[in-house]
Amino acid sequence: MTEHIAPAEYAESDRVAARLYTDPDIFDREMTQIFERSWVWVAHVSELAEAGNFKSTYVGRQPVIVTRDRKGTLHTMLNRCRHRGASLCEKPKGKVNGFTCPYHAWSYGLDGKLRGIPYPDGYEGVLEKGELSLKKLRTESYGGMVFATFAEDGESLEDFLGDAKLWIDRFMKQGGGYPIKVLGKHQFTFRGNWKIQLENTTDGYHFPIVHRSWMASVDSETADMMSFMTDESAITHSLGNGHSVMQMVPEHSDLDLDDGTEPLQARFDHVVEELSKTLDEAQVRKVVRAMHGTGFNLNLFPNVSMSAAFFRVLRPISVDETLIEHVAIGPDGPPELDVVNRERLRIHEHFQGPFGFGTPDDAEGWDRVQRGAAGGPDLPILVNRGLAREKASAEGWPTSHVTDETGMRAAYAQWKEMMADD
Amino acid sequence: MTETISTVDTRVARAVDLVNREAELLDRTEYHVWEKLFTEDGIYVIPIERDTDDFAGTLNMVYDDARMRQMRIARMTEGYAIAAVDSARTVRTVARFVPESVSDNEVVLRSAQTLIAYKRGNHDLWAADLVHRIRLSPEGPEGDRIALKVIRLINSDEAVQAAGFLL
Numbered sequence: 346m347t348e349h350i351a352p353a354e355y356a357e358s359d360r361v362a363a364r365l366y367t368d369p370d371i372f373d374r375e376m377t378q379i380f381e382r383s384w385v386w387v388a389h390v391s392e393l394a395e396a397g398n399f400k401s402t403y404v405g406r407q408p409v410i411v412t413r414d415r416k417g418t419l420h421t422m423l424n425r426c427r428h429r430g431a432s433l434c435e436k437p438k439g440k441v442n443g444f445t446c447p448y449h450a451w452s453y454g455l456d457g458k459l460r461g462i463p464y465p466d467g468y469e470g471v472l473e474k475g476e477l478s479l480k481k482l483r484t485e486s487y488g489g490m491v492f493a494t495f496a497e498d499g500e501s502l503e504d505f506l507g508d509a510k511l512w513i514d515r516f517m518k519q520g521g522g523y524p525i526k527v528l529g530k531h532q533f534t535f536r537g538n539w540k541i542q543l544e545n546t547t548d549g550y551h552f553p554i555v556h557r558s559w560m561a562s563v564d565s566e567t568a569d570m571m572s573f574m575t576d577e578s579a580i581t582h583s584l585g586n587g588h589s590v591m592q593m594v595p596e597h598s599d600l601d602l603d604d605g606t607e608p609l610q611a612r613f614d615h616v617v618e619e620l621s622k623t624l625d626e627a628q629v630r631k632v633v634r635a636m637h638g639t640g641f642n643l644n645l646f647p648n649v650s651m652s653a654a655f656f657r658v659l660r661p662i663s664v665d666e667t668l669i670e671h672v673a674i675g676p677d678g679p680p681e682l683d684v685v686n687r688e689r690l691r692i693h694e695h696f697q698g699p700f701g702f703g704t705p706d707d708a709e710g711w712d713r714v715q716r717g718a719a720g721g722p723d724l725p726i727l728v729n730r731g732l733a734r735e736k737a738s739a740e741g742w743p744t745s746h747v748t749d750e751t752g753m754r755a756a757y758a759q760w761k762e763m764m765a766d767d
Numbered sequence: 768m769t770e771t772i773s774t775v776d777t778r779v780a781r782a783v784d785l786v787n788r789e790a791e792l793l794d795r796t797e798y799h800v801w802e803k804l805f806t807e808d809g810i811y812v813i814p815i816e817r818d819t820d821d822f823a824g825t826l827n828m829v830y831d832d833a834r835m836r837q838m839r840i841a842r843m844t845e846g847y848a849i850a851a852v853d854s855a856r857t858v859r860t861v862a863r864f865v866p867e868s869v870s871d872n873e874v875v876l877r878s879a880q881t882l883i884a885y886k887r888g889n890h891d892l893w894a895a896d897l898v899h900r901i902r903l904s905p906e907g908p909e910g911d912r913i914a915l916k917v918i919r920l921i922n923s924d925e926a927v928q929a930a931g932f933l934l
Contacts, residue, residue, distance in 0.1 A: 437924070529815060529826025532926035536889075558848040562838040668926050673826050683824070690826050695835075699929045700813060700828045702842055705850035708929035716887075 356761040358754060359732055360725035363718040366538035371764075372664035379647050379763045380405025384485075384492040384505045386649035386658060387411050387421055391489070391526035391677060397440045397455060403660050404482060404493055410434050410444070411484070411491065414455040419486065421493035422457040422479035433479075457481055488513040489525060490649070508742065509588040512643045516651045518600040519639050519676075521632035526677035528686055530670050531698030535708040537715035539661035540760070542669060545707060546642050546650040546657055547581060547591050547752025549573060550730065555710050559702040563695070566610045570594055570637065579747035582738055587646025587759025589752030593653075594640030600631075609633050619684045632676060632685055637692065644752055646759050655693060665715055671697040671704070728753040772866040779866045781908045782874035782901040789913065790861045790880070793933050796854070798840040801933075806902055806912040811836055813918045813934060828923070829934075843933075854931030855886035861897065873914075874901045880918070884932065891928055895920045 352371045355362035365371060385404045392400050393413040400411045401424055408424040410433065424432050426446040433444040433453065443460065445452040452461040457479035462468060482493040485502035487510060492502050503510065517525055535542075545551070553560065553574055560568050573579035573593045581591040592598050596607070609617060613633050620629045638654025650657040656672040673693040675686035696703035718726070731749025738744040745751045774783060785804065792801040805811065813828040822830050831839060843851040859882035867875040875898065882893040898917040904910025918934045920927065 531815070531826070531828065533929045534926045535929060555849065558842040558845065558851075561845075561847070562842060687823055690824075691830070694827055694830055698828050699927050700933075702839070702848075705929040705931050706848050709850040709853060709931065712887075 351764075351766050353761045353764040353766070356757045356764075357725075358758065359729035360727050361757055362723050363720075363726050364722040365540060365726070366715060366718045367664060367722060369664045372538075372661070374764065375760075376405045376661065379760070380661070381407075381495040382499075382763065383496075383647055384494045384502050385647065386490060386645065386656075387484075387493045388491040389489055389525070389527050389656065389672070389674070390419075390486060390491060391524070392438065393419060393491070395440065397442060398438070399434065399441060399455075400438045401434050401436065404495065405661065407495075408432060409482065409493065410479075411493070412455045412457075418456070419484050419491055420456055421482040421484040421491075423482075425480070426451055427459065427477040427479065453479055488517055490651075505586055506588070506645070507586055508584040508740070509586075509590070509643060509645060512584070512590050512641065513651065515599050516639050516641075516643060519635040519654065519674075520678075521600075521635050521676055522628065523676035523678035523682070525674050528673040528675050528690060528693075530672040531693075531701070531704070532668065532670050533699040533704065533708065534662070534666060534668050535711050536666055537711040538664060539659050539667045540756075541711045541714050542657075542659045542667055543644070543647065543756055544728075544753045545711065546652055547589050547644045547756070548750075549579070549581070549591055549593060549747040550750075551707075551710065552593075555706045556696075556703050558706065559696055562702055564610070564612050566612070567637070573747050577746070580738075580744050581747050581749060581751045582740075582742035582744045583751050583755035584742060585755075587756045588644060589755040590641050590643045591747050591752055592641045593747055594637075597634075597637075597640030600635050600639060603630070603634065605630075607634070610636070613688065616684050616688050620681065623679075623681045632682065636685070636688060644756070646756055654689065655697065673697075728757060772869050774864050774866060776866070776869060778869050778871065778903060779864075779874055779876070781903060781911055782866070782876045782899065783864050784908065785901055785911050785913070786861055786864075786876065786878060786897075786899055790859050794857050794859055796843075796932070798843055798933070802836055802840050804913050805833065805836065806914045807833055809833065809836075809913055810915050811913075812916070813920065813923070815923050817919050817923055828927075829918075839933075843931075848931070850929065850931035852931075853886075855884035855891070857882055857884045857932050859883075867898075872903050872905075874903065875899070876901060880934070882934065884928075884930070893920065893927070893934065894922075895934060 388400050388411045396415045398413050409421050410424045412420045428451050431448040443454045450463045454460050459474045459477045484493045578595045583589050643651040648659050658670040660668040675689045676682050728750040731745035735745040811831040812822050819825050842848050861878050861880050863879035865877045878897045880895045880897050884891045896919045900915035902912050902914045
């Protein structure tokens with residue numbers, strides 16, 4: 346008989362045991378102790394722009410519906426009838442007045458209240474409708490990012506995000522003065538544990554190796570922009586609560602800072618020409634300079650990254666399978682900006698998605714980690730790169746080079762805390 | 768009622784031949800030969816939304832003109848892309864050919880494609896409706912080219928495996 350070791354003990358500050366990727370018991374525990382306690386990203390506000398809009402998604406392994414009711418309030422509710430448990434909604438998104446269960450036609454409002462039960466006489470003296478609303482999760486949003494949690498009390502979303510809020514504000518500046526909207530999304534699965542993907546969005550080290558074929562296919566300006574391996578100003582900060590930010594292109598971290606000396610990329614000349622018919626020069630510059638998004642990846646524990654020009658959302662399916670969404674975004678403005686959003690879609694397609702020039706190579710790398718980690722479950726996975734050169738920034742954030750593993754250490758510290766025995 | 772077009776029509780038969788030849792080239796990963804089957808303005812697209820024809824205005828999995836196609840093939844053959852180096856083996860069947868329109872210079876052909884991808888013990892199934900717009904050459908079948916190929920996966924709007932091969 347092996348000695349009982351608490352899962353949290355498998356993670357140290359600079360290494361984690363490979364069984365964190367492969368042990369189904371640890372996975373089950375992560376689903377309850379992390380995904381059912383933490384704030385989990387469920388939507389962007391543009392997906393729920395109008396009253397009656399809904400989106401079906403998951404929090405951990407549990408199916409939920411996110412809605413906007415008539416008063417404008419956002420709700421996240423289990424996608425499960427309170428009668429016999431049937432799923433209420435199998436559409437990914439849409440606009441409705443409410444939800445009616447297909448099994449016995451119990452009907453619910455956009456706020457989850459039970460409104461109607463057919464043939465109610467059988468329930469006289471048996472149930473109170475007021476007690477059978479859909480099971481609700483706490484829902485809060487910041488900067489257009491909507492999160493939900495099963496935790497009935499505990500810290501607010503803003504407290505949980507903490508110093509990450511500043512970076513969310515900066516990320517949203519890529520709208521160039523307009524709000525951000527979702528343009529579409531790629532969805533793909535890989536045969537590996539969710540934390541392999543969580544690590545990847547803060548892994549600058551893999552970029553020129555795994556993405557060599559993408560680098561070779563883009564224009565030299567874009568390739569130069571992503572040449573951060575030896576750029577000392579390219580740094581990663583740990584922001585607390587498992588969040589981190591990796592600044593690959595620091596001169597684009599705050600898009601409002603623009604001294605006008607940086608030339609716009611020649612590949613966007615046709616966009617500039619088109620936009621210049623209706624927008625003034627300063628507006629055109631703002632939108633076109635933000636075409637590749639911001640210069641950083643903001644990794645929010647546990648399931649969403651705001652990555653340069655898109656959102657990366659992960660959903661654990663099982664210990665060795667994970668679903669990823671790459672959500673394309675762009676400015677939500679007048680039709681004149683369609684040319685910008687079409688260009689942003691093409692940039693997104695070039696790298697992202699199951700047939701992109703980047704994602705399939707990432708997925709191959711992650712599959713290989715899962716397969717390799719089956720060997721030596723107690724051999725460490727190293728996340729110690731840059732430990733000796735990590736220093737606190739002026740803000741007090743642990744900081745190291747963008748190719749270092751500061752962001753992974755941040756995520757595993759939060760993992761360890763949440764996985765500790767109560 | 769629209770007139771039914773027979774696959775026995777010699778112009779349609781040329782298009783069917785080309786589609787079958789194309790399928791074999793993709794299974795054999797002879798991408799450089801495959802690329803030459805397209806017209807200069809040819810489009811190769813795997814949309815996400817199953818019912819859209821507005822490929823430019825929506826997000827796609829693949830939306831390639833000649834330039835993108837050429838870069839994609841470079842990526843898949845030059846040996847740096849680990850997904851392509853270690854890609855799944857594929858066998859595909861294209862069948863259920865239904866001609867949509869036919870003239871002496873163009874055939875639009877609908878079909879069904881069932882592809883099995885095998886990699887490291889897993890057989891993955893990829894099913895799709897295809898549309899080919901084939902430009903017929905006055906020089907004969909050797910000059911026939913693909914002007915448009917649309918692959919509508921039955922699960923295009925949900926998650927698929929990241930792929931190191933082409934559909």
